[in-house]
Amino acid sequence: MCGITGYAGGGNAAEQVFEGLKRLEYRGYDSAGMAIIKPSGEVSVVKKQGKVDVLKPYVADMRGAIGMGHTRWATHGKPSDINAHPHFAGGIYVVHNGIIENYAELRQQLQSAGETFISETDSEVIAHLIKLNYGGNLLVALRTTVKMLKGSYALMVIREGEPQIAVAKRRSSLILGYGDGENFCASDRPALAGKCKRVSILEDGDFALITAQKIEIFDENLNPVNRPKIENTLTSEKLDLHGCPHYMLKELREVPQTVKNTYSSFAGIGEKLKEVFKGTKRVIFLGCGTAYHAGLIGKKYFEAFARVPAEAENAGEFRYKNPVITKGTVVFAVTQSGETADTIEAVILAKSLGAKVIAVTNVIHSAISRHADIVVPVSAGAEICVAATKSYAGQIAALYLCALTFAGKDASSKEYKQLDALCPVLENTLKEINVYTLAHMCACSNGVYFLGRGFDYAVALEGSLKLKEVSYIAGEGYPAGELKHGTLALIDGNTVSVVLITDEELASKSVSAVEQVLSRGGKVAVITCLPAVAKALKNKAEVISLPGCNKFLSPLVTAIAVQELAYRTAVILGRDPDKPRNLAKSVTVE
Ligand code: AGP
Numbered sequence: 001m002c003g004i005t006g007y008a009g010g011g012n013a014a015e016q017v018f019e020g021l022k023r024l025e026y027r028g029y030d031s032a033g034m035a036i037i038k039p040s041g042e043v044s045v046v047k048k049q050g051k052v053d054v055l056k057p058y059v060a061d062m063r064g065a066i067g068m069g070h071t072r073w074a075t076h077g078k079p080s081d082i083n084a085h086p087h088f089a090g091g092i093y094v095v096h097n098g099i100i101e102n103y104a105e106l107r108q109q110l111q112s113a114g115e116t117f118i119s120e121t122d123s124e125v126i127a128h129l130i131k132l133n134y135g136g137n138l139l140v141a142l143r144t145t146v147k148m149l150k151g152s153y154a155l156m157v158i159r160e161g162e163p164q165i166a167v168a169k170r171r172s173s174l175i176l177g178y179g180d181g182e183n184f185c186a187s188d189r190p191a192l193a194g195k196c197k198r199v200s201i202l203e204d205g206d207f208a209l210i211t212a213q214k215i216e217i218f219d220e221n222l223n224p225v226n227r228p229k230i231e232n233t234l235t236s237e238k239l240d241l242h243g244c245p246h247y248m249l250k251e252l253r254e255v256p257q258t259v260k261n262t263y264s265s266f267a268g269i270g271e272k273l274k275e276v277f278k279g280t281k282r283v284i285f286l287g288c289g290t291a292y293h294a295g296l297i298g299k300k301y302f303e304a305f306a307r308v309p310a311e312a313e314n315a316g317e318f319r320y321k322n323p324v325i326t327k328g329t330v331v332f333a334v335t336q337s338g339e340t341a342d343t344i345e346a347v348i349l350a351k352s353l354g355a356k357v358i359a360v361t362n363v364i365h366s367a368i369s370r371h372a373d374i375v376v377p378v379s380a381g382a383e384i385c386v387a388a389t390k391s392y393a394g395q396i397a398a399l400y401l402c403a404l405t406f407a408g409k410d411a412s413s414k415e416y417k418q419l420d421a422l423c424p425v426l427e428n429t430l431k432e433i434n435v436y437t438l439a440h441m442c443a444c445s446n447g448v449y450f451l452g453r454g455f456d457y458a459v460a461l462e463g464s465l466k467l468k469e470v471s472y473i474a475g476e477g478y479p480a481g482e483l484k485h486g487t488l489a490l491i492d493g494n495t496v497s498v499v500l501i502t503d504e505e506l507a508s509k510s511v512s513a514v515e516q517v518l519s520r521g522g523k524v525a526v527i528t529c530l531p532a533v534a535k536a537l538k539n540k541a542e543v544i545s546l547p548g549c550n551k552f553l554s555p556l557v558t559a560i561a562v563q564e565l566a567y568r569t570a571v572i573l574g575r576d577p578d579k580p581r582n583l584a585k586s587v588t589v590e
Contacts, residue, residue: 001075001588002097003027004085005191006068006156006165009182009212013037013067014059020184020191021052021069023239026384026578026585027097027187028073031084034058035093036067041161043093047084051579065212066163068156068185070095073584076103077120087124089115090131091160096123097187098152098172099589106148122151130157138166139209143222146170152341152588154187165210169202172588173339173367176200176208176215178229183210188586189363190382194236200227201365230365238382247385248470248567248577254381255560256426258390261379262397263420269376270405276356276374277406281328284355285312286346288587290388291334291395293462294360297555298332298399300455304552305407305415316342316590318350325353332399333359336383336391337586338366345590347371360398362391376402385578386585387470389563392462393426396555418550422557425547429560438498438525438542439568442467445523446494448475450562451483451513456500459555463498463562470570470577480513491522498565501528502546502554514541527561529554 003024007016014036021032032055033047044062048054052071070085076099077083086093100106103122106129111117115128129148134141138159146153152171158164167174167185177184177196184192185208192199202208205220206227219225244250283302285295295312302310315333319342331350335343338361347357348371359372362380369375378394397419404415442448448467450460457479464477478487480499491497497517501510507530514537517524524541528534534545546557570577 001028001073001584001586003071003187003191004068004095004097004154004156005184005186006167006210007182007184008066008165008210009179010065011182013064014062017067017069018052018055018059020186021055021071023190023193024186024188025052025071026386028071028584029579030072030074030079031081032069032071033084033086034062034067034069035086035158036062036064037158037163038064043158043160045086045088045093047081047086049079049081049084066158066165068095068158068165075099075589076122083119083121085123087119087121087127089127092127092130092134093158094123094127094130095156096126097154097588100125100149100153101151102149126155138162138164139207139218139222142166142168143207156185163211167208167210169206170204171367174202176202176210176217177232178215182212183215185210189232189234190239190384192232193234193239196232198229199232200229202227234382239384246578248387248389251383251385252389252560252563252567253430254390255393255430256423258380258394259397259419259426259556260423262377262394263401265377265379266398266401267411269374270410272374273376273402273405276358277330279328280308280330280406282326283308283310283330283332284350285310285332285334286315286318286343286350287334288315288340288342289465290392290462291336291340291343293458293465294392294395294399295332295334296458296461297396297455298334298403300458301400301403301552302406305403305409308406315340315346319346323350323353325350325355327354329355331355331357333357333368333372334395335359335368336362336378336388338363338368339586339588341588341590344368344371358402360395362394386580386583387466387566387577392559393556400552418553422549422553425549426556426560429546429557433544433561433564435544435561435565435568438544439565439572441496441523441525441542442471442473442565442569443572445473445496447490448473449487449490449495449497450475450477450500451480451497451510452500453480453506453510454503455551455555456502456510456558459558459562460500462559463565466563466566467569469580469583470566471573471575472581473569480510483513483516488516488520491517491520493521493523496523496525498525498527500558501526501530501533502558503551504530507533511536527558529557
């Protein structure tokens, strides 16, 4: 949520910062701004409401070798030019990702001390505090300031006349990049892709000073400290759209590769995972949004393969319910970004109550990893589209393998091999799938309901979320059996019900739900891998036929169908599926 990036070097800082912001735009896109130190030492600033491209006309005129920028997802104060970052006071310029929880009282104190505020943001207090705390050393002023802040921050600060960027981090991610005669800092790795060979990930409480020549890192007492330099494997080529009109489509097409890579990377952790599982009596899956939906599937895997009590819970709810953690509880933290505040806080609580923690994440060195006993990699690669696609598949594959390991099965088992063998099936599904008619039906509807039983219900929830997220069509996902307990009242000729049917044992029950909707005049589409169901319903409903596979792996196949449907519907309606309104990719606030 909010992307920040900084550059110090021989190149044109404005171009570098602009490019970095473009690559971080998935983190927020309601306004953007940059501050560049001119050769004279003065600072030029531009900040505007809108997506990062609003800065483009200013880039050529902003000369300077050091600068920083911000792309915003508003938390305090509506999107506007004034509320966009950088914020400044007395020659101090600040970009901030995070939330300052005590900003109201700080603002009042600062106003009483004569400071004038121009924005409605929480972040502006930081610039005023640094200004007042400055006594000749920017880093010392920054440290004095952050000690006064409650909340989360990744901060970059520049001061007129000083050729450096000072940064501080607490509970919001910040990465440093070591270039050749130039150095970088950013909230996330895509900004640094192809720019530098090595990166360091700052820890909570760290500070750093960045110039063209060097990066110095300090701990919370400003003592020099070393943080590991790790290889920057992300290249700019990996961020290309490769001819796709949107990242959502490109990333959807990368589902088979993600499953393959997640399968391969799991080989390295199986033994350690067994150690963590020792003494486990209960398993809880925590996550938000799509990650929570993957957790629902993980729960079913553990129950089915290992007959161990399993629960899946929304991380934001878990934290505030005074959870019961009994001896032998293992918590799975499922999170693509590894940065989601609700999930991190829930995990910290579970850990403090004695649970072991397994992080299932696409970003190995992310914040969640520091709280985990073991990290299970989701090898999806960078996911730029705000809507999760391939990472959901990677999470499902990782949880499937974890459950098999818990149940004592290894790579020689038929279940393992079935996952490996699924990749060509996923490739074919992507090649053959045709949801155009259904997407048009959805685009013209007043509401779309997703129904299913068992694994199909879990995917129904995800299908509904994805469609709402990228097309803005209202609807919900619910168990097919629940239809007659209330939701049926919503069905009329302007609604579409998408019914997922993949489990032979439950098929007849789900077909009953189809009949119930049809007899109330509702439009129905059926997504099925069962030829008999397709045949029986082909004259009554829009049927999307998928290749057959066992029910445990069916979520990977049906997920492609519902994600493709969401994508096509968004495109028909002229939405930008990569940057849905009001949203951002990494939700680092509670
Ligand atoms: C998915 O399409 C959403 N953008 C959202 O629900 C997301 O899955 C959720 O915010 C959790 O993110 P995480 O996986 O990075 O923790």
